[in-house]
Amino acid sequence: MGTSTERAGAATQGGQGGQPATGGPGAQRMAPEGERAAGGAQPPVALSPSRASDFMQCPLLYRFRVIDKLPEKPSAAATRGTVVHAVLERLFDAPAAERTAPGARAMVPGEWEKLLAKRPELAELFTDGAGGADGERLAVWLAEAEALVERWFSLEDPTRLEPAERELYVETVLESGLQLRGFVDRVDIAPTGEVRIVDYKTGKAPRPQFAEGALFQMKFYALVMWRRSGTVPRRLQLVYLGSGDLVTYDPTEADLRGVERKLLALWEAIQLATRTGDWRPRPTKLCGWCDHQAHCPEFGGTPPVYPLAVRPAAGEGGEQGRMGTI
Numbered sequence: 624m625g626t627s628t629e630r631a632g633a634a635t636q637g638g639q640g641g642q643p644a645t646g647g648p649g650a651q652r653m654a655p656e657g658e659r660a661a662g663g664a665q666p667p668v669a670l671s672p673s674r675a676s677d678f679m680q681c682p683l684l685y686r687f688r689v690i691d692k693l694p695e696k697p698s699a700a701a702t703r704g705t706v707v708h709a710v711l712e713r714l715f716d717a718p719a720a721e722r723t724a725p726g727a728r729a730m731v732p733g734e735w736e737k738l739l740a741k742r743p744e745l746a747e748l749f750t751d752g753a754g755g756a757d758g759e760r761l762a763v764w765l766a767e768a769e770a771l772v773e774r775w776f777s778l779e780d781p782t783r784l785e786p787a788e789r790e791l792y793v794e795t796v797l798e799s800g801l802q803l804r805g806f807v808d809r810v811d812i813a814p815t816g817e818v819r820i821v822d823y824k825t826g827k828a829p830r831p832q833f834a835e836g837a838l839f840q841m842k843f844y845a846l847v848m849w850r851r852s853g854t855v856p857r858r859l860q861l862v863y864l865g866s867g868d869l870v871t872y873d874p875t876e877a878d879l880r881g882v883e884r885k886l887l888a889l890w891e892a893i894q895l896a897t898r899t900g901d902w903r904p905r906p907t908k909l910c911g912w913c914d915h916q917a918h919c920p921e922f923g924g925t926p927p928v929y930p931l932a933v934r935p936a937a938g939e940g941g942e943q944g945r946m947g948t949i
């Protein structure tokens with residue numbers, strides 16, 4: 624889906640009987656070699672854009688989300704993104720002439736109710752200090768979601784669009800065996816056969832120096848589509864509803880080969896960390912948004928016991944520190 628709405632699953636923390644952490648920032652408690660993975664934890668088998676970004680941001684964050692599957696608190700912003708995406712997807716169920724801004728705004732409360740029915744824990748986002756429902760906060764939040772939906776109509780005209788796909792699950796296996804997968808918000812196909820991949824963002828467009836990070840996700844999807852169909856998508860389009868910006872990029876084969884090389888290097892680093900259990904924290908300003916400070920050595924915390932079997936890192940030591948070059 625390309626938003627930050629992916630959440631870690633239920634807690635599957637390892638047991639509590641590990642050794643105390645020793646050594647540098649990468650040192651964590653580990654299960655002895657050959658010990659079975661605890662709690663059903665499995666090594667990663669595929670990459671999505673979100674998880675690739677997690678690893679690039681902080682390897683330890685990736686571990687907490689993918690291997691330990693530590694729970695994370697619901698976020699009002701991410702939940703709003705989910706509701707807005709649902710409206711922009713389902714709006715196209717209606718005939719073209721009925722895809723109006725007032726109609727789309729009116730869909731917001733219903734999509735929120737549907738989401739809440741599936742995930743009742745989201746109700747905690749709108750409670751007052753005593754645990755009761757905070758109707759005023761919910762009303763403000765719904766109005767913000769409606770404003771984002773309305774802004775979309777200033778950027779695209781759904782009465783002139785007939786998407787080929789919405790919320791499309793895409794997957795491919797590269798020659799190396801690396802599996803890539805993810806959800807594309809929308810795919811448009813022109814009468815000439817040219818493909819446009821569209822992604823909705825409920826935040827603001829990044830400043831130019833950070834634009835490459837946002838495009839990485841789109842190029843990831845373009846690579847998957849290219850490997851699936853043999854045709855490079857003609858255009859990648861990011862729709863920033865927070866600031867009312869459209870960002871487009873026309874990828875080339877050379878771009879996508881570059882992304883493939885980057886992902887292969889990333890995957891090697893992930894596999895190395897998986898084998899050795901050496902997942903290093905990488906503190907940045909983004910730590911302020913991280914739910915796992917209580918388990919992070921950078922904040923005085925201790926990670927759970929590593930739930931996978933580990934192998935000695937003979938000849939492999941120190942590679943984690945090189946992630947900044949990927």
Ligand code: SF4
Pocket residue numbers: 681683684904905906907909910913914915916919920921922
């Ligand atoms: S708090 Fe920062 S350094 Fe620690 S796991 Fe989270 S993102 Fe990584």
